[in-house]
Amino acid sequence: MTIGLTHFLVLGAALFCLGLFCALSKRNLIAILMGIELMLNAVNVNLIAFNKFVAPGSFEGQVFSIFIIAVAAAEVAVGLALVISIYRDRTTSSAEELNWLKL
C-alpha cells in the first residue's frame, strides 16, 4: 500500500477537527491557542500534500506553509502576551470568565 493524497487529506481533516474541538471546548486560553495551532498545522499538511501530489515541481504550497508557520509564531507571541497580561489583571485565564466585552 502506497501512501497517497487521500491519506494526507484524512490526516489533515482529523487534525483540523481535533484542533477545532480543542479551541471550542477548552476553558483555558492557552489550550485554546494550542487548538488553533493544531488547526493551522492541519492546513499546512494539506498545503504540502497538494503541492507534492497535484503540482510537483512548484513551491507555492511549501512557501505558503512557511508563511503560515511564521505568522502563527508571531500570533502566538502576541496571544501569549495578551493572555499573561489578562492573567495579571484578572488572575484568571478561563475563557468563560472573560466576557466583559458584553457588559
Next chain:
Amino acid sequence: MAFAQFSLENAWLIPLLPFIAFLLIVSFFRNMEKTASTTAIVFSAISFALALGVVTSVLQRPELIEEPLVYSMRWFSMPGLEISMGVLIDSVTAMMLFVVTLVATMVMIYSTGYMQGDPGYSRFFAYLCLFAASMLGLVISTNLLQMFVFWELVGLCSYLLIGFYYFKDSAKEAAKKAFITTRIGDFGLLIGILLIQVNFGTLEFVELAEMMPAFALAHPFLVTLMGILVFIGPIGKSGQFPLHVWLPDAMEGPSPVSALIHAATMVVAGVYLVARAFTLFQFSPEAMMVIAYIGGFTAFFAASIAITQREMKRILAYSTVSQLGYMMLALGVGSLSASMFHLMTHAFFKALMFLAAGSALHAIHGRTDIFQMGGLRKKMPWTAAFMVIGLLAIAGIPPFAGFWSKDEIVLAAQLGGYTGLYYLAKITAFMTAFYMSRMVFVAFFGKENPENHPHESPPSMLFPMGVLAILSIFGGLVGAPWLEKGFSYWIRYGEYVPHHADLMTMASSVLVAAAGIGLAWVIYGAKLIDANKLAEKASFLHKLSYNKFYIDEIYQWMNKTIVATTSRALYWVDLRVVDGAVDGSAKLTGWLGDKLRLSQTGQLQHYAMIFFAAVVLLVAIMGMMGAETAMALIGGGK
C-alpha cells in the same frame, strides 16, 4: 374738502385705528378702566370721522359707483398666485364703513354705562375694538383672500365676545356653537375661493368682475358651482337656514355685543360678501335662485319661530335671522340696492332695539322672560320710547327707516317675477310686525311685575340709543323713491334704473304692518283674545314654533347617531389599524432585538462556534448549488 380727500386716500387708517386701540388696551390699559374705554371710544370716533370723510368724497365722485378706487400692494406671490392687500373703495364700501364705525362707536359709548363695574371691563373694550377693526378690514378688502382673513378674525372676535362670561357654561357652549357652526360655512367658502383661484388665477374683485362675463359664457356650470360654494360661507355667518342655529344662542354675550353682532359686524359680513362678489352670482341664475329662496325661506322660518319665543333677546335674535333673510332675498332677486339699503336701516334699528333691550334687562337684573317684565314703560320712559321707535321701524310704518328698505325688497321681488317670494315677504312682514309688537306690548305695557324695581339707564346709555333712534326714524328717507339721486342711485349694480313710487305696494305694506301690530294689540295689549287658549288650539304649531322646529334637536340627534358612530368607527381604525401598525413594527423590532441579544454572550468560544457553523453552512450551500450560483446568491462578485 381736504379732509374728505385725505380720508379717501388714507382709508386704511379706518380699520387700523381700532386695532391700535385694541393693542393699547391689552398691553397697557388692562387695569385702567377709564383709560381703556376712553381710548376705545376716541379711536373709533376718529375712524367714524374718517368714514364720514370717505362718504363725502364718494358722494362727490359718482364715477366711483362703477369704477372702484383700489390702493393695494403686493402681499405675497408664488408661481400662478399673486395676492395683494389693500383698500377698495366704492359707494358700497363707503356706506358700510359709515354704518360699522357709527354702530361700533355708539355701542362703545353705551358699554361704558352698561359694563360699569364688570370685572372684565377693559377686556370687553379690547374685544370690541378688535371686532370693529376686523369688520372694517373685511369691508375694505380688495380680494377674496384678504376678505377671508378678516372674515375669520370676525369669527374669532364673535367667539371671544359671545363667550365673554366664560365662567358660565351656557356662554361657553354658545361661543363654541357659534364658532363651529360658522366654520362649517367657512369651509364651503374656502373651497369656493380655491375654485375661483384655480379657474381665474386671481382673487381680486375688480379683475374678477372683468373676466367674469366671458368665463360665464364658456362655463355656466362652474360659475354656478363657485357661486353656491361661496354662498355657503354667508349661510353660516349670516345665520341662514339651516346654519342659523348659532345666532339666537349668541345673545349669551353682553347685550352691547349682541347689538354689534346683529347690526354691524359678523352677520352682515355674509350679506356684504354676497354683495361684494355680486358679479360672480350675477352670471349664474341658478345660484341667484338658491340665494333668493334660502333668503326668503329663512326670513319666513325665523319669523315663525320668533312668534312664540319668550326671551326678549331671543326674539330679537330670530328677528335678525329673519331680516338677514330679507337681505339675501333681495340679493337673490338681483337688487343690490335694496339689500344694502335694508342692511343699513336694519343696522340702525336693530342696534337700537338690542341696546334698548340691554337697558331693560340691565334694569331688572337679567330677568329675560318678557312675561315677567311687564309695565316697564312707566319706570323707563326713554327706553320704552326707543323700543317703540325700533318696533315701528322694523314693522315698516312710514316714515320710519324699515318701511322704505323693506318696501324696496318687496318691490324687487315683484319686479324680478318672483311672485311666490313676494307673498312670502309680505307674510313675513306681517309676522314681523306681530311678534315685535307682542314683545313690546308684553314687556313695556301691561301689568307691572312687583318683583321688578327698574330704573332708567344713565345718560351714557341713553345717548347712543337716541342717536340710533333718530337714524331709525329718518335714516330711511335717503332711499325714498321720489329722490332724484337717492340711495339706489349711489349703491347699485349695473345701470341705474330710476323707479317710481309704487303707491299700491306702499299702501299694502302699511296695511300689513298695521294689521300685525293691531293683532298683537288685540291679543297682548287689550287681551281681547286669550293667548294661552290660542296656543292650546294650535298646540301642535305652537310647540313646533316654540321649540324652534326642533332644528337643534335634529342636529343633536344627527350628532349622536351619525357623527358619533362614524367617529367611533374611525377611532377604532385609528387605535387598531394605524396605531397597531406603528406599535406592531416597534414591538417586532423589540422582540427581534430581545432574541438577537442572546447571541451576544461575550463568550469567545460561542462566537467561534457561530463562525464555524457559518463556514459549514456556506460550504454546504456551495456543494449543493455549485460555487458560481452560491456566490451570486450570497451577493459576492466573481
